[in-house]
Amino acid sequence: MKASEAKRSLLALGDDRVNEILRAVSKCLVEATPLILEANEEDLARMDPNDPKYDRLRLTADRLAGIAGDMASVATLPSPVGHLLKEWKRPNGMRLRKVSVPFGVVGVIYEARPNVTCDVFSLCLKSGNVCVLKGGSDADRSNRALVEVIHATLRAFGVEPAVCTLLPPDREATAELLVAEGLVDLIIPRGSGALIRYVRDHARVPVIETGAGICHTYFDRDGDLAKGRAIVNNAKTRRVSVCNALDCLLVHQDRLEDLPDLCAPLSESRVLIFADERAYAALAEHYPAELLARATEENFGTEFLDYKMAIRVVDSLDEALRHIARYGSKHSECVVSESAEAIRRFQLEVDAACVYANVSTAFTDGAQFGFGAEIGISTQKLHARGPMALPELTTYKYLIEGDGQIRPK
Amino acid sequence: MKASEAKRSLLALGDDRVNEILRAVSKCLVEATPLILEANEEDLARMDPNDPKYDRLRLTADRLAGIAGDMASVATLPSPVGHLLKEWKRPNGMRLRKVSVPFGVVGVIYEARPNVTCDVFSLCLKSGNVCVLKGGSDADRSNRALVEVIHATLRAFGVEPAVCTLLPPDREATAELLVAEGLVDLIIPRGSGALIRYVRDHARVPVIETGAGICHTYFDRDGDLAKGRAIVNNAKTRRVSVCNALDCLLVHQDRLEDLPDLCAPLSESRVLIFADERAYAALAEHYPAELLARATEENFGTEFLDYKMAIRVVDSLDEALRHIARYGSKHSECVVSESAEAIRRFQLEVDAACVYANVSTAFTDGAQFGFGAEIGISTQKLHARGPMALPELTTYKYLIEGDGQIRPK
Numbered sequence: 001m002k003a004s005e006a007k008r009s010l011l012a013l014g015d016d017r018v019n020e021i022l023r024a025v026s027k028c029l030v031e032a033t034p035l036i037l038e039a040n041e042e043d044l045a046r047m048d049p050n051d052p053k054y055d056r057l058r059l060t061a062d063r064l065a066g067i068a069g070d071m072a073s074v075a076t077l078p079s080p081v082g083h084l085l086k087e088w089k090r091p092n093g094m095r096l097r098k099v100s101v102p103f104g105v106v107g108v109i110y111e112a113r114p115n116v117t118c119d120v121f122s123l124c125l126k127s128g129n130v131c132v133l134k135g136g137s138d139a140d141r142s143n144r145a146l147v148e149v150i151h152a153t154l155r156a157f158g159v160e161p162a163v164c165t166l167l168p169p170d171r172e173a174t175a176e177l178l179v180a181e182g183l184v185d186l187i188i189p190r191g192s193g194a195l196i197r198y199v200r201d202h203a204r205v206p207v208i209e210t211g212a213g214i215c216h217t218y219f220d221r222d223g224d225l226a227k228g229r230a231i232v233n234n235a236k237t238r239r240v241s242v243c244n245a246l247d248c249l250l251v252h253q254d255r256l257e258d259l260p261d262l263c264a265p266l267s268e269s270r271v272l273i274f275a276d277e278r279a280y281a282a283l284a285e286h287y288p289a290e291l292l293a294r295a296t297e298e299n300f301g302t303e304f305l306d307y308k309m310a311i312r313v314v315d316s317l318d319e320a321l322r323h324i325a326r327y328g329s330k331h332s333e334c335v336v337s338e339s340a341e342a343i344r345r346f347q348l349e350v351d352a353a354c355v356y357a358n359v360s361t362a363f364t365d366g367a368q369f370g371f372g373a374e375i376g377i378s379t380q381k382l383h384a385r386g387p388m389a390l391p392e393l394t395t396y397k398y399l400i401e402g403d404g405q406i407r408p409k
Numbered sequence: 410m411k412a413s414e415a416k417r418s419l420l421a422l423g424d425d426r427v428n429e430i431l432r433a434v435s436k437c438l439v440e441a442t443p444l445i446l447e448a449n450e451e452d453l454a455r456m457d458p459n460d461p462k463y464d465r466l467r468l469t470a471d472r473l474a475g476i477a478g479d480m481a482s483v484a485t486l487p488s489p490v491g492h493l494l495k496e497w498k499r500p501n502g503m504r505l506r507k508v509s510v511p512f513g514v515v516g517v518i519y520e521a522r523p524n525v526t527c528d529v530f531s532l533c534l535k536s537g538n539v540c541v542l543k544g545g546s547d548a549d550r551s552n553r554a555l556v557e558v559i560h561a562t563l564r565a566f567g568v569e570p571a572v573c574t575l576l577p578p579d580r581e582a583t584a585e586l587l588v589a590e591g592l593v594d595l596i597i598p599r600g601s602g603a604l605i606r607y608v609r610d611h612a613r614v615p616v617i618e619t620g621a622g623i624c625h626t627y628f629d630r631d632g633d634l635a636k637g638r639a640i641v642n643n644a645k646t647r648r649v650s651v652c653n654a655l656d657c658l659l660v661h662q663d664r665l666e667d668l669p670d671l672c673a674p675l676s677e678s679r680v681l682i683f684a685d686e687r688a689y690a691a692l693a694e695h696y697p698a699e700l701l702a703r704a705t706e707e708n709f710g711t712e713f714l715d716y717k718m719a720i721r722v723v724d725s726l727d728e729a730l731r732h733i734a735r736y737g738s739k740h741s742e743c744v745v746s747e748s749a750e751a752i753r754r755f756q757l758e759v760d761a762a763c764v765y766a767n768v769s770t771a772f773t774d775g776a777q778f779g780f781g782a783e784i785g786i787s788t789q790k791l792h793a794r795g796p797m798a799l800p801e802l803t804t805y806k807y808l809i810e811g812d813g814q815i816r817p818k
Contacts, residue, residue, distance in 0.1 A: 206791040227813035234815035359811035381804035382615040383792035395790035398763045404636035406643035407771035
């Protein structure tokens with residue numbers, strides 16, 4: 001596979017040169033706007049405008065300028081490779097260094113979002129990795145137009161274009177990528193749960209799963225009502241389609257009478273609430289009847305990705321912790337409490353990538369964490385957890401130097 | 410699965426208590442020597458004493474004392490959990506902390522080596538992880554005897570015995586473990602290439618591969634003959650059954666006349682050499698004829714695990730690098746050279762967990778690196794590379810605290 005051989009052409013490039021290339025591609029993307037939008041029009045013409053994917057597929061001059069701007073800002077970030085992570089000497093005199101290095105070849109499988117093509121290329125180049133892109137077939141013309149711009153710039157800089165390899169948008173290409181052991185070092189699927197499950201079930205190459213989030217906010221006995229109301233509303237309604245959106249509100253039984261107040265802002269966004277018995281009774285005369293339903297078991301542990309939310313009343317912090325352990329997906333969980341002890345226990349015991357205290361789960365995002373860029377939000381624990389930025393696109397190697405050391409029998 | 414629920418009982422344990430338990434188990438293992446050896450005898454009775462696995466399965470009072478000693482020394486190591494890895498504040502006032510935490514449940518699949526049972530338990534307990542052990546059926550009686558001792562001690566300390574769960578030694582148990590998504594956080598297979606491939610091909614749970622190593626030593630134009638001779642002999646013959654043993658010697662063409670000298674010590678260990686044309690000619694009148702064969706293509710890229718070694722003559726450092734990129738397994742690679750520039754290029758360009766300069770590859774081992782313990786040698790790049798010790802048995806979580814921060818639209 002050419003992508004694997006192209007790794008070598010990145011080794012000697014150096015961060016200054018990488019940044020020059022990113023700025024040049026950024027500029028060329030803007031200059032090529034008419035061509036790229038034309039290609040995008042061809043993709044759009046094949047899709048039903050009522051399909052929810054239509055808007056994500058659609059490029060405009062503004063959106064393209066944003067994509068180009070993101071690429072230019074990756075050029076301003078510090079390089080994640082070549083860092084001396086640790087250095088030590090052994091009694092026999094040999095010196096060990098642990099240094100950060102690129103993975104090599106990173107495969108990303110995604111759906112019809114052309115912006116991902118540029119994001120992945122810029123983050124991979126910045127971290128010294130070759131990227132193998134497998135985009136959705138709906139966006140193929142757009143992706144090819146974007147990659148043509150990238151390739152033209154790479155050639156102008158004397159870099160092997162295969163460092164950014166776009167695969168054909170068919171099942172066979174995905175299937176080959178998933179079993180390319182030794183050629184591909186890491187695969188990151190980005191998209192629907194079905195895509196991610198398919199990748200996980202068929203890959204032999206190491207995978208980082210991203211995506212699914214079943215997120216709770218627990219309003220504690222000692223929760224501040226104003227904070228809780230703002231956090232619940234923000235976490236649920238800021239953007240319902242994101243993985244860190246709120247799915248289930250847990251309320252301490254001693255605060256039942258505050259529940260109508262806690263939920264009041266949600267009615268403005270027409271959030272449909274699935275409430276358990278006690279929550280239903282507390283909300284019945286306060287929350288719009290047409291937006292209030294009795295919860296069934298299946299409403300818990302569901303990622304809604306919609307203006308829908310479950311509510312369960314719990315007797316104690318312990319019950320809240322048990323609920324989250326059972327139904328959560330280890331993504332983003334929040335406690336609203338003024339009790340330092342409740343916060344301490346919640347943050348210790350909840351097993352999730354991001355555990356919030358009195359902060360909206362809407363912040364689970366590389367840029368919001370101050371990482372400057374993000375290639376995805378890992379939902380597993382191996383290698384990277386939560387927002388993945390440039391350092392998460394590196395691995396390390398040990399360099400051992402000596403003057404002829406051998407190991408005794 | 411009980412193992413998954415048992416996680417909670419480790420959360421509040423604390424490192425002092427963990428160390429007490431490890432020391433107590435260590436003591437009990439020695440006290441239970443007669444019982445354990447009796448169980449081990451039953452296993453041995455079912456195996457042909459000529460089977461190479463026989464010796465690995467066999468326990469003696471001395472070996473058991475060694476296993477117990479290793480467990481006690483894990484108790485002296487620093488805890489890898491609860492470390493503050495990073496702490497920062499965002500402009501909106503929210504404070505972020507990145508802290509090291511246990512994976513949760515770690516599954517280890519291994520063959521008939523009862524010592525692995527105790528090693529894995531001690532490293533997992535020390536790092537706050539529940540372990541699920543799937544040992545080889547040949548060692549089942551021994552493993553059960555060891556785990557009985559562990560369970561008795563855990564009970565005495567009021568810890569849920571399921572934190573050390575031994576699965577039945579059948580295929581079904583392995584199959585269930587591999588797809589226990591959400592219940593098992595990480596699987597580490599330890600053993601033959603066939604076992605590791607089986608796990609990789611069938612697992613849906615994240616896996617760290619360990620094991621296979623196709624290792625080279627490159628004797629450069631500027632290599633020191635005395636160092637090279639010692640390193641080649643040590644890397645090849647110290648223990649031929651280990652993954653970091655030397656498989657292929659690459660020699661710069663300008664040093665062909667030194668080849669007989671470089672290989673001389675190997676004949677004492679009766680190492681069979683598969684030499685390419687030029688190497689064969691150089692060795693023909695110096696190396697024992699019955700131990701010298703002409704190399705075929707299949708001798709390169711082979712992990713011998715035996716008193717066998719390939720030799721290829723290369724025209725340049727570049728050719729050596731290309732050979733290693735093509736045939737190596739990214740495990741342990743060595744350059745013997747007095748040229749700082751050759752060493753620099755070799756260490757930069759060779760993509761391997763451990764890249765040695767003038768040091769035998771025999772040192773790829775947690776204890777030799779000064780890690781104090783090792784759960785395996787990772788051959789992949791995701792999460793951990795090379796020798797894996799206690800820190801590699803942890804992941805992290807982000808703890809975010811504030812006073813009601815919400816994210817603007």
